Amino acid sequence: MGGVGAMTSSVADLDDLRATVRAWCRANIPAGWRAAQTGVPDEQYVAFQQEWFQQLRSAGYAVPHWPAEWGGGMSAAEQIVLYQELAAHDAPRLVLAFVSIHHAASTLLAAGTDEQRKRHLPAILDGEIWVQGFSEPEAGSDLASLRTTARAEGESFVVNGQKLWASGARYADWCLLLARTDPDAPKRRGISYFLMDMRTPGIDVRPIRNAVGESHFCEIFLNDVVIPAANLIGPRDAGWRVAQETLGAERGMTMLELAERLGNAGFRWLVEACSRPGPGGTRPIDDALVQDRLAALETEIVGLQALCRGLVERHDAGTVGPAEASIVKLYYSELLQRVMDFGVEIAGLAAHTQLTKAQSSGWESGAWVLDFIGSWEWTIPGGTSEIQRTIIGERGLGLPREPVAGG
Amino acid sequence: MSTDFTEAHDELRTVARDLLGKAPVRGSVVGVDWPSFAESGWLGLEVPEELDGAGATFAEVAVILREMGRAATLSPYLGTAVLGVGTLRALRAYAGRDELLRAAAAGLVRIAVALPTGDAAAAPAGEPIAPPYRVAPSAGAYHLSGRADFVPDAVDADQLLLLAADPGGEPVVVAVEPGHPGLAVAGQPVLDATRRFGTVTADGLVVDEGAVWRFPPATETGAGGAAGVRRLLDRGALAVACDSLGGAEAMLGRTVAYAGARQQFGRPIGSFQAVKHACADMAVQVAVGQELLEAAVTAVAAADPGAGVAVSRAKSYVCAAAVEIAGQAMQLHGGIGYAWESGVHVYLKRAALGRSLFGAPSAHRARIAARFV
Numbered sequence: 001m002g003g004v005g006a007m008t009s010s011v012a013d014l015d016d017l018r019a020t021v022r023a024w025c026r027a028n029i030p031a032g033w034r035a036a037q038t039g040v041p042d043e044q045y046v047a048f049q050q051e052w053f054q055q056l057r058s059a060g061y062a063v064p065h066w067p068a069e070w071g072g073g074m075s076a077a078e079q080i081v082l083y084q085e086l087a088a089h090d091a092p093r094l095v096l097a098f099v100s101i102h103h104a105a106s107t108l109l110a111a112g113t114d115e116q117r118k119r120h121l122p123a124i125l126d127g128e129i130w131v132q133g134f135s136e137p138e139a140g141s142d143l144a145s146l147r148t149t150a151r152a153e154g155e156s157f158v159v160n161g162q163k164l165w166a167s168g169a170r171y172a173d174w175c176l177l178l179a180r181t182d183p184d185a186p187k188r189r190g191i192s193y194f195l196m197d198m199r200t201p202g203i204d205v206r207p208i209r210n211a212v213g214e215s216h217f218c219e220i221f222l223n224d225v226v227i228p229a230a231n232l233i234g235p236r237d238a239g240w241r242v243a244q245e246t247l248g249a250e251r252g253m254t255m256l257e258l259a260e261r262l263g264n265a266g267f268r269w270l271v272e273a274c275s276r277p278g279p280g281g282t283r284p285i286d287d288a289l290v291q292d293r294l295a296a297l298e299t300e301i302v303g304l305q306a307l308c309r310g311l312v313e314r315h316d317a318g319t320v321g322p323a324e325a326s327i328v329k330l331y332y333s334e335l336l337q338r339v340m341d342f343g344v345e346i347a348g349l350a351a352h353t354q355l356t357k358a359q360s361s362g363w364e365s366g367a368w369v370l371d372f373i374g375s376w377e378w379t380i381p382g383g384t385s386e387i388q389r390t391i392i393g394e395r396g397l398g399l400p401r402e403p404v405a406g407g
Numbered sequence: 408m409s410t411d412f413t414e415a416h417d418e419l420r421t422v423a424r425d426l427l428g429k430a431p432v433r434g435s436v437v438g439v440d441w442p443s444f445a446e447s448g449w450l451g452l453e454v455p456e457e458l459d460g461a462g463a464t465f466a467e468v469a470v471i472l473r474e475m476g477r478a479a480t481l482s483p484y485l486g487t488a489v490l491g492v493g494t495l496r497a498l499r500a501y502a503g504r505d506e507l508l509r510a511a512a513a514g515l516v517r518i519a520v521a522l523p524t525g526d527a528a529a530a531p532a533g534e535p536i537a538p539p540y541r542v543a544p545s546a547g548a549y550h551l552s553g554r555a556d557f558v559p560d561a562v563d564a565d566q567l568l569l570l571a572a573d574p575g576g577e578p579v580v581v582a583v584e585p586g587h588p589g590l591a592v593a594g595q596p597v598l599d600a601t602r603r604f605g606t607v608t609a610d611g612l613v614v615d616e617g618a619v620w621r622f623p624p625a626t627e628t629g630a631g632g633a634a635g636v637r638r639l640l641d642r643g644a645l646a647v648a649c650d651s652l653g654g655a656e657a658m659l660g661r662t663v664a665y666a667g668a669r670q671q672f673g674r675p676i677g678s679f680q681a682v683k684h685a686c687a688d689m690a691v692q693v694a695v696g697q698e699l700l701e702a703a704v705t706a707v708a709a710a711d712p713g714a715g716v717a718v719s720r721a722k723s724y725v726c727a728a729a730v731e732i733a734g735q736a737m738q739l740h741g742g743i744g745y746a747w748e749s750g751v752h753v754y755l756k757r758a759a760l761g762r763s764l765f766g767a768p769s770a771h772r773a774r775i776a777a778r779f780v
Binding site (some may be wrong): 271275 | 680687696701724769
């Protein structure tokens with residue numbers, strides 16, 4: 001692949017890479033995939049995702065952020081080019097493999113043993129699907145208060161409890177699980193991090209319907225689930241620290257991809273919606289107020305894209321500030337919501353007749369109302385906007401912490 | 408950007424912050440004495456080396472402007488170094504022009520440029536920008552008439568450059584000194600005590616041909632006078648955005664320090680979510696504004712053809728955010744923030760004025776949106 005493995009990239013190399021990716025996109029992105037993926041049954045969605053993942057993999061584009069030895073090796077500058085082009089050509093998104101290639105991989109790379117990496121990283125490339133088992137009914141923003149227990153028994157741990165908001169758990173082969181191994185320790189110190197095989201007896205997965213009517217979120221009930229001690233990741237009782245260290249690390253590139261998509265299809269459709277004559281024959285875009293809001297949103301999207309590119313570059317250089325990932329997550333999610341909100345307003349009553357949206361799309365699918373409601377899937381999970389603001393205030397600006405009730 | 412480039416900027420920033428931070432405080436207004444300025448070399452950053460300047464670019468000027476915004480510095484930097492040097496460099500090479508550039512770099516002359524500084528500065532592409540003056544040849548001389556308001560640093564200027572339209576509608580620059588018959592310069596006091604403006608009126612003003620300077624003709628690489636004027640106005644708009652971002656950073660820093668120290672209800676007010684989250688929102692605005700500003704500065708320094716849109720993005724976002732941030736700073740400082748002695752009002756007034764100077768955010772957004780319609 002052009003440029004893969006290079007640590008630094010000249011402008012000419014990047015231009016070559018861009019041309020290569022462009023040609024690949026034109027030849028490989030299935031024509032009309034959005035229409036074909038609208039309202040399809042789950043099996044077809046999963047099959048399409050797996051197929052698209054393998055197509056990207058064979059081009060060297062599935063895991064560009066991984067180290068070269070595991071099948072990645074693109075520099076930050078190269079990844080920026082790759083994601084810009086995938087977004088510009090409106091490629092399907094890797095939704096099903098998202099946790100596998102980002103969260104699972106970064107955890108394995110940062111804290112896994114050699115054996116764990118060898119077992120799972122190649123398997124992820126072959127399509128192994130991962131799910132995150134973090135949140136619980138009583139542990140949302142206060143994740144560290146989680147109650148799922150893992151009791152040591154010989155060479156194993158026996159897990160009992162309940163996980164919530166596990167996206168894609170129905171299709172998952174493996175789970176990144178946080179569970180309490182020391183009930184007597186302060187709440188952040190008694191948690192361990194496990195790799196849990198989803199085929200283990202005692203696991204019951206039940207989908208829950210979300211606000212847009214989809215059921216990718218699941219509850220996971222854990223009843224005497226036995227996990228071998230070899231599947232502990234990082235030291236016992238250090239799970240909280242390991243999760244904190246590994247989760248921020250993967251944010252840059254995932255956000256970059258989303259920012260580029262918002263700047264391409266997302267904004268393009270918004271301008272198109274504004275340019276369509278309404279029932280009276282007038283076009284919203286001829287209204288100065290509409291123009292003003294479009295210009296403001298485009299400006300903010302350009303700012304977001306630059307913020308994300310900067311984050312990725314600083315990540316490569318090892319100079320990321322303590323709150324940068326939170327700034328990007330907060331800004332993207334609230335901007336996404338504002339863009340979709342405006343789309344709903346502009347598209348009017350007709351937008352409400354669009355009852356389904358294309359699977360495998362980004363957070364902008366063209367179905368304005370569903371996308372608007374779906375945008376809360378960004379402002380709530382992964383640390384709510386309120387939690388992000390607290391992180392920015394405390395870690396970024398050094399403001400004093402709030403007194404913690406109950407230690 | 409190369410590491411050398413970044414390091415040079417860091418050094419320039421450190422020196423500027425140090426000097427501007429030490430500047431004498433007059434009332435609540437910070438001023439810098441002119442000799443320190445002349446010695447600093449900042450006035451001639453964009454003056455070519457053969458004219459005793461630094462041969463640098465707008466990227467370096469931007470570093471100084473941001474620090475001046477941070478310190479709310481009262482100085483004629485906008486008139487002389489940004490608009491004056493920028494205007495002179497945009498013109499054909501006249502002997503008088505080169506002398507003036509050399510004098511500006513050495514701090515021997517203060518320049519004011521009379522051009523549109525309101526919303527007209529952000530006219531969408533394709534809409535002509537009318538110069539404030541008209542010049543017409545008459546009996547071997549040139550007659551000039553017209554008036555410009557809100558001319559930055561006009562009152563203390565030793566040299567005025569007036570943007571005029573010739574009979575063919577081509578923009579030209581007329582160089583006159585204050586006191587010239589037919590020229591009237593009057594101060595325009597504004598609430599922002601850190602800036603100086605004036606009205607420059609030309610009525611029956613006569614100059615000889617040597618004082619009428621022209622832009623280079625349109626070529627493949629440059630689009631003549633109209634494009635030259637647009638680039639000048641973009642420089643002005645971007646300079647104000649740099650200033651506003653510096654002011655916003657200062658207000659964020661001051662507010663965070665205050666919120667960490669001020670105790671109410673038995674704990675620092677910065678530990679309350681309402682205050683902490685407001686500070687976080689300010690930090691996000693500063694982070695986004697910085698990205699938009701850097702993109703525009705890079706585009707202007709490189710004379711990128713798309714620089715205008717990048718400038719309008721930076722100007723509209725940063726200058727609107729700066730007013731919000733200074734307003735939040737006043738709010739989060741509580742009673743002391745509203746007191747004259749806190750100086751927060753200095754930044755709020757400067758930000759509010761900057762928001763209107765060289766085009767309000769709405770005018771710049773209209774320019775951005777013209778591409779969509």
